[in-house]
Amino acid sequence: MRSKFHALVMVTLVGLFLTGTSVAQIITEVPNGVAERVYFQYDVDAQVTLNSYAVAKVTSQSTSTWPDTSCTGTMVGPNVMLTAAHCHGDRKTAVFRAYVSENNQRMESFNCDYLLHTWPENDFAVHWCFANASGENPGDKWGYVDFEFDILPNGQLNHNRSRDFVQPDDDIYSIWWNPLTDIGGDHLLYSEGQITDIFAGLWANPGGDPCSQDDDDKIGIASNVWGAGGASGSLQFSSITGRSLLAPLSIASADAAGGPSRTTSSLVDMLDYARIWDARVENPLTPPGCKGRLGPYINLRALQTLWDDDIRFDTNWSNFTKYLGSLDKNRNGVVDIQEDLESAAGEGSRDFYYFDFNSQRLNVQGAYGPSASVNWLGHLGFLMIDDLRSPDQSEDEGLASPRLLFHHTGLNLDPTSPYTVLVNSRGSEAAENSLRVCMEECQLEDFGTSLRDTSFSEFPAGGDILLSSHSQAPALIWDVIVSTPDTVFDFDTGDKRRIWSRRSGPPAGLEPAFIWPQGRTVGRGVDWAGIVRDVRRDGEIEFSLVTHLVPIPYDTVDICFYVRGVDGSEGQQTGIFRIVSGTTNEILFDIEDDIWNEVCLEGAEIAADGSELMFGTDAAPGFRYAVDDISINIGQYIKEEAPQDGEIAND
Incomplete structure (x- = not known):
């Protein structure tokens, strides 16, 4: 164990290198994918463009307590945003921006509050961003990103294989916020590069003294992606799949003008190894030099606000202590507090819902029958319906009662509007013709009518969607759409x-x-x-x-x-x-x-x-x-x- 004086010196150095604590400015942007406005990717990479809409400048609202604290945050759900814990646990303003032209942006601000953070042992913070005055959730409107994980058919996270997705020389990129003094104003920047080390030392690695990297596990991820001031908290994405591989950024270049240097954690390691300490007191293991920088590890103020809005993480308030310890206790690739709150909130009410099984945070909100599971083809998810026929049976003899395929109960449908459902499936004609749908407070026996040539016209408030089948034959479902008949396809969600x-x-x-x-x-x-x-x-x-x-x-x-x-x-x-x-x-x-x-x-x-x-x-x-x-x-x-x-x- 180091001395208290050593601990104090170390955290001061950390404060210097964690550039979210003060905003360094890039004097000039660096073109060709080094540190350039993301606008120049709009005509190059469609996935980068879509991901950029989900990225925000995140600024502390309590500037008297944490002056000049601005980092990058990224939406990972309709309301949930990730950033770095060293960017301070407090209320935030998240500003999203999109480029109409090279120097013309459209912006929108949302209020956020942190749910939990892992400082100083790790560098992971989860925030809840509230809907705007029109009732639109930021992630529903601006979009959200997904993680590059290997998820087994039983819904469990395969840690080793997911960690193997992070390899030296892999191409990655990041989208981050920073001011550009030569151009003027704040901008979203795009930086690409390669992973250079997958066993790097990092103060945010798990193990050992919370304020030291000397005795931590050497599992940090280093890259030559450009970084500077506002890059703190930004995610880094696979250039192949466009899904996030690396956790919120911890350390960037110490050069005031930025440089090709970043160190952070892999997302899968963070979900497995990061820890939440007691919400009511500071970490008793924290050396004096680390104390007092952040508020409680679990933000009961934010949970109380959501509780009062009937977005309740549990039936018993005192059970907030279940979030102490690891972030993903059920090991399904989604942070537990995000999973619970999104289940309680349901989907934001809208005229168009798209379920494509490509998003694990959405997959965990559904219930699946014993013969149906989400499978993955690379980064594309689909619902696989098992073959129930015996080895010597060639014909589909059908089932006496329907089998459950998929059930989602949190659509928050408008009770005054009719809805249309479309299921994009692949299988035998018998399997497709046997698909059934129910959209109300329905049970499996209320299997509804065939999906072929049919359309429901009205549903009660709070309706859910249940898919079932009378077929024994295998099939797969790519996606499910629920929409109002008068939906205008305007690209705005x-x-x-x-x-x-x-x-x-x-x-x-x-x-x-x-x-x-x-x-x-x-x-x-x-x-x-x-x-x-x-x-x-x-x-x-x-x-x-x-x-x-x-x-x-x-x-x-x-x-x-x-x-x-x-x-x-x-x-x-x-x-x-x-x-x-x-x-x-x-x-x-x-x-x-x-x-x-x-x-x-x-x-x-x-x-x-x-x-x-x-x-x-x-x-x-x-x-x-x-x-x-x-x-x-x-x-x-x-x-x-x-x-x-x-x-x-x-x-």
Whole structure:
């Protein structure tokens, strides 16, 4: 054990290197992916662009206590944000930003409060960010990121394999906040690099004296990704999957202008080894030099605020002590306090819900039958339905009673609105035809009606969704969509952005589409639009904005949308809209730069087994245009072709 004097000196050095404690400024931005505005990635990497919307500048509201404390935070759920514990445990303001142009940003602020932190043994802090005045959760609106973990079919985190995802020379990147004095103002920066060491010394490593790195386990992760002042708390992502590998940043370059040096922990190590001490007292093992920097490890003030709003982590208030110790006691890859609070809060009420099994924080909110489990193909999740047939049985004889596949009880549906459900499944015809859905306070025996050619029309408040099957045959489900029939596809929520791809066919998350803050109402705040680019392979036009998931429960519809050129081209260019649904309907339309025009495809014939909407262009190479506010209008067709109550659309 070191002397008290040694402990005091060490924490002072830590304070110097943990650059979130004072904001260093980059004199000039460094281009080519070193430390440049993330705007320059908008036209390069669609996943980086989407991740950037979930990143915020995080500033302490109690500036008299912690002056000049600004770090980077990243949303990992509708309300949950991660940052570094050394950025101080207090109320925060999180400012999200998106670039309309190189020097023109749209920003929105949310109030946050910390839930727990692990200082000084580790450097992990979990915050709850509250909805805005319109009731929109920051993660629902701006999006959230997921972790690069290996999750077994039983839902358990495979620590060793997840740790093996972090290897020397792997390409990674980070999105972080910092002011740029040569340009002026605050900016989101993009920095790429490689992992250089996976067994680095770090004061935030577990083990030994909480304020020393000399006796800790050598499991820190070092990289040559550029870092400086506001980078503290930022996550680092796999360049291949776009999912976060590394925990909130602890140490960056000590150079005032920044430099290619970072050290932090892996996320999987942090969930396994980080510890929460007693919420009511300071850590009794903490040397004097570390005391007094932060508040209690568990923030009872924030939990009380949520408790009063009926977002209750437990049925018994005194059970907050269950969060002492490790962060993920049930080892499912989600921080326990996040899992409990999100289960209590349910989903934010909205007109469009997208469940694609790619997000573990969403997967743990569902219940699954004994013959259904979430499996992973790389970073893509899907619901696998087991084969119940015997080895010598070739025919699907069916089941006398339905088997549970998936049940989610926290949708918070609007009791005054009808909803449409679409399930994107793959399997035998018998397996697909046997899928059943229930959307109310339902039990397994209330299995509803077949998913094929049917559409529910009304549900009670607080309704849930339950999928079941009478088939013995195997199948898989890529995703489930719940939406109101009058949903406008405006790209303005995380769910409405994630359904779009740059390729035809499921799953949507394989090649995300380019989506920029170029929507129709951007002058009144942030508003996103899908971006269509000229893409050709072997001379053939490729459609670069595609979704196969829009539920259309009618045989004939009008589909309308708005388009505008965004690349400064002079004169008119030509765009293509195609809907493939049994038959192919297509329309060509003119596009003018900086002028929004409405385009409608009238009388489109829609097959009952789903549809695929596709946007492309045969304009000059490099041409781009924006698409926004896609609406599906049944209008003149509803009287003769509207489905009956109790029906649901199926893909």
